[in-house]
Amino acid sequence: GAGVSQSPSNKVTEKGKDVELRCDPISGHTALYWYRQSLGQGLEFLIYFQGNSAPDKSGLPSDRFSAERTGGSVSTLTIQRTQQEDSAVYLCASSLAPSADTQYFGPGTRLTVL
Amino acid sequence: KQEVTQIPAALSVPEGENLVLNCSFTDSAIYNLQWFRQDPGKGLTSLLLIQSSQREQTSGRLNASLDKSSGRSTLYIAASQPGDSATYLCAVKSGGSYIPTFGRGTSLIVHP
Numbered sequence: 424g425a426g427v428s429q430s431p432s433n434k435v436t437e438k439g440k441d442v443e444l445r446c447d448p449i450s451g452h453t454a455l456y457w458y459r460q461s462l463g464q465g466l467e468f469l470i471y472f473q474g475n476s477a478p479d480k481s482g483l484p485s486d487r488f489s490a491e492r493t494g495g496s497v498s499t500l501t502i503q504r505t506q507q508e509d510s511a512v513y514l515c516a517s518s519l520a521p522s523a524d525t526q527y528f529g530p531g532t533r534l535t536v537l
Numbered sequence: 538k539q540e541v542t543q544i545p546a547a548l549s550v551p552e553g554e555n556l557v558l559n560c561s562f563t564d565s566a567i568y569n570l571q572w573f574r575q576d577p578g579k580g581l582t583s584l585l586l587i588q589s590s591q592r593e594q595t596s597g598r599l600n601a602s603l604d605k606s607s608g609r610s611t612l613y614i615a616a617s618q619p620g621d622s623a624t625y626l627c628a629v630k631s632g633g634s635y636i637p638t639f640g641r642g643t644s645l646i647v648h649p
Contacts, residue, residue: 471636
């Protein structure tokens, strides 16, 4: 079946604008993760969903960042009033169950804030 | 708090060499450990997943081992090829948390 997909693949925006990033997980996967990868940095955890609820939002860097997941499937990460330091690749991953299963990653969205 | 370290940070080898990438972690109470590869500008591709009860996993030319007591995992790549050039990351999912902790990766270049 299809893997994890993300859209857009690239997004260039101006400082101060809001952006929405979308993730379509593998069908049937209950766990969904958002990460951020900045140039030369490791993967930074942002938020984790189990079904539609987010038991762990501890990685969201500020209140400008929010995410939701509807129908236990598609997730949207929203960044309000973007700043230049938000520029990064945003990666989404899903797994069948949260504990012991393989994580499958999407190709990422490269966000550039001018 | 779990910490994951990967050594070396970068590695360049000639084609055909067998090589070992290292991953160490500080908390041995883990659910599993997963090895990924990441090609430039791409997402992560899962290579091998080792559950906490397992000692090793093999896929083709790749073999990953896990020693929980010493907090170490190794990824062995046999007969390396230029197509193996990528960044290799390990991720540890600890007991009590569903959030994996990633290492910074080892950047591998295999030259012809």
